[in-house]
Amino acid sequence: MDLMQFVDMILHVDRTLDTLLVQYGVYVYAVLFAIVFCETGLVVLFFFPGDTLLFIAGAACASGQMSYPLLMTLLVLAAVTGNTLNYYIGGALGHRVFTHDYRWLNKDALRRTHDFFEHHGGKTIILARFVPVVRTFAPFVAGVSDMTHARFQMYNVTGAVLWVASLVTGGYFFGNIPVIRDHLTVIVLVGVGAAIVPLALGGLYKVGRRMMSR
Numbered sequence: 210m211d212l213m214q215f216v217d218m219i220l221h222v223d224r225t226l227d228t229l230l231v232q233y234g235v236y237v238y239a240v241l242f243a244i245v246f247c248e249t250g251l252v253v254l255f256f257f258p259g260d261t262l263l264f265i266a267g268a269a270c271a272s273g274q275m276s277y278p279l280l281m282t283l284l285v286l287a288a289v290t291g292n293t294l295n296y297y298i299g300g301a302l303g304h305r306v307f308t309h310d311y312r313w314l315n316k317d318a319l320r321r322t323h324d325f326f327e328h329h330g331g332k333t334i335i336l337a338r339f340v341p342v343v344r345t346f347a348p349f350v351a352g353v354s355d356m357t358h359a360r361f362q363m364y365n366v367t368g369a370v371l372w373v374a375s376l377v378t379g380g381y382f383f384g385n386i387p388v389i390r391d392h393l394t395v396i397v398l399v400g401v402g403a404a405i406v407p408l409a410l411g412g413l414y415k416v417g418r419r420m421m422s423r
Contacts, residue, residue, distance in 0.1 A: 216398040224264050230274050238279065241266060241289045248345060249291030252298075253347035260376055267380020281377055288369035292334070296361055299352025326350045334364035339373035 229237050235262035241262065248257035262283065270277040326347065327334045351361050 224265075226262075226269055227230070227283065229275075230269065238283055241280070242283050245284055245287040246291040246294075248300035249288055250294040252295065252345055253292075254350050255342050259341060259344060260339070263360040263373060263376035264380035267382075269380075270377070271381045277377070277381060281373060284373045284377065285317070285369050288338075289366055289371055292365045292369065293362070295345070296352040296356075296358075296365075299349035300355070301352070303353060326354060331356065331360055331364050334409035335368035335371065 221404050226237070229240065233240070244257055244262060245259070247254045265278055266284070266314065267277075269275045272279055306338050333343075334351060337343045348361070348365065
């Protein structure tokens with residue numbers, strides 16, 4: 210397998226996990242750790258697989274290919290440390306990210322996440338775990354916004370545990386059901402929509418109240 214093929218497998222690991230397990234065995238734990246760490250820790254890698262990866266990994270645990278306790282521990286650790294790195298990067302760059310043109314930074318995604326953060330405060334760190342792209346930018350914005358380290362870590366650890374536990378456990382119990390596995394992308398999109406819609410409605414309600422009070 211050449212480098213490009215390997216990279217393609219990593220980017221689509223939610224569909225190629227079985228192949229990776231056959232070819233690399235226990236080293237797949239390190240691969241999954243690296244993917245989750247990079248997706249949550251580096252804003253330039255927001256496109257890495259997240260939700261579907263955790264779900265499929267949970268299904269692999271149910272079939273005996275991976276260890277559920279070990280996978281849970283490693284992925285929670287990856288999610289926590291990835292977010293922490295992203296938080297420190299945001300803190301180091303500070304408000305310059307809004308005034309300078311960084312080619313490696315998706316400024317539209319950054320602004321959307323910042324607005325999301327302004328509306329929902331610290332709980333964004335928890336809620337964002339279940340929203341692709343926002344998940345990657347939320348800890349970065351927390352660093353830019355000077356959220357205290359202690360407060361950030363409280364939300365960070367809570368969100369990581371909820372995100373990993375819910376998706377890996379969901380995959381463990383339901384990931385090997387053919388109809389679910391065959392329509393996983395649609396199911397994940399529905400789940401993401403279910404997470405986003407209440408937040409959007411809540412934001413619109415607050416905006417409406419502010420307009421009515423003027």
